[in-house]
Amino acid sequence: MNLDRSPSAWFCVHQSPPWSFTAFNDFPRSSRLRVAACTRLVSTPESGSSRAEKRDFLRDPQLYGEKIQAMFVWDFKPAAEASLLSSLPSLKVVANGGVGIDHLDVPYISSLGVKVTNTPNVVDEATADIAMALLLASARKVVEGHQIATDPKTTHIMQCPMGEEVSGATLGIVGMGNIGYKIAQRSKGFDMRILYHNRSRRSVEDEQAVGASYCQKIDDLLKQSDFVVLAVNLTPETTGLISQRELSLMRSTATLVNISRGLVVEQDALVTALRSGKIRAAALDVTHPEPLPRDHPLLGLPNVLITPHVGTNTYTTTRKMMRRWYKMLWLQ
Known part of the structure; x- marks a missing residue:
């Protein structure tokens, strides 16, 4: 090309x-x-x-x-x-x-x-930022908290919603290019255990700088991660990369974060996994199509956070x- x-x-x-x-x-x-x-x-x-x-x-x-x-x-x-x-x-x-x-x-x-x-390169920092923003907002239920705090019907603040701990959790990054590596750098500040899957392994120096461990097989990463971030380019090989099989390997407490392209994930399988509790949540900056039809099931699920492809919008x-x-x- x-x-x-x-x-x-x-x-x-x-x-x-x-x-x-x-x-x-x-x-x-x-x-x-x-x-x-x-x-x-x-x-x-x-x-x-x-x-x-x-x-x-x-x-x-x-x-x-x-x-x-x-x-x-x-x-x-x-x-x-x-x-x-x-x-x-x-x-x-x-x-x-x-x-x-x-x-x-x-x-x-x-x-x-x-x-x-x-x-x-010029989009790397902003895109890595949105990945972390989605991860944190989903884990700590920021949107739900905002809705409770600003709801006119709220007269007292309840203990819930309860979120998930990010510090010390295991992060799996699928696609360790420039953006994926920037995400790893940010995650290190949260003392996260970092796993990554990529077509080629990063240098030992790169791995040591962020404390990342290479998973040759994506299955190994999915089974161990509390948060999975997709940061791959859309290619014939990555289209449908996350399907029912891959979702079934993830922890029931895991969150899927997608900042790559909507077609990397089979959305019907994702809906099923979210509804059944196979995974805890999804945070998506990309979908297919964009925007989703207003009656799409992803829009009605309480454990889904969606932003309108704003990864580079700074x-x-x-x-x-x-x-x-x-x-x-x-x-x-």
Whole structure:
């Protein structure tokens, strides 16, 4: 696949600012302006209303189609489909905001002579933070506590809800790449016993730095962990990685935390495991689809915490993404 990460291979415009296309919607205004400042930005009607975004590509594709050299993809939009790409004959790069590119047909895009880039590393800290936030919020029933404390009917605070201890618990990390390792670093501060499963083993120095032990088989990790965090990329091999079989291996007191992609978990099997008490709880920043249908059973379970795929949603991380995009366009 032609996923190009090296700065020397990034598309570079040497003279006038390039024309770019995007579908920013709920995107921080400051970040939109940063992109607009270094490109001539064309957008879809659903985009923000900043000065540079009033050119509407969809209303006049012939006017802008041959000019556009870069497409910025944020929150899976715009969909880089053949119907759109065929109207952009001068396109040189599809720049994805985030690490995962499973929503992009990289082989097809590459066949058009178009590079695909993403923003590795800049999202690691924020994504690791959301993993810990979900783990802690689920374990200590933060949402339930907030609801009790703010309920107009509450006249006195009861002893419950009772949560689970995080300090000293066993954490299993599935996927020990950059994000997984950042999670391990944070978990060390809670004196957690850290297990991990990965395609390849980390160096002895990496393991010792966070006190992590390698599990060659995921089954061994699942059987021992109080909390299991999924931090893998979505690939054919990881699709459905956690199914009924894997859930049956987990402790009845265990919590599953998913910050990777919804399709890594078989959701029907997860619903069954949560309803039956096979596992204690699930905390999910990702589902499939997003958002879930309003009548989906996961939304009605009291032992499920769901956030709307906000792992990278911090102002600092977004600014880092913008700088990375800028380099994609301008770095010599």
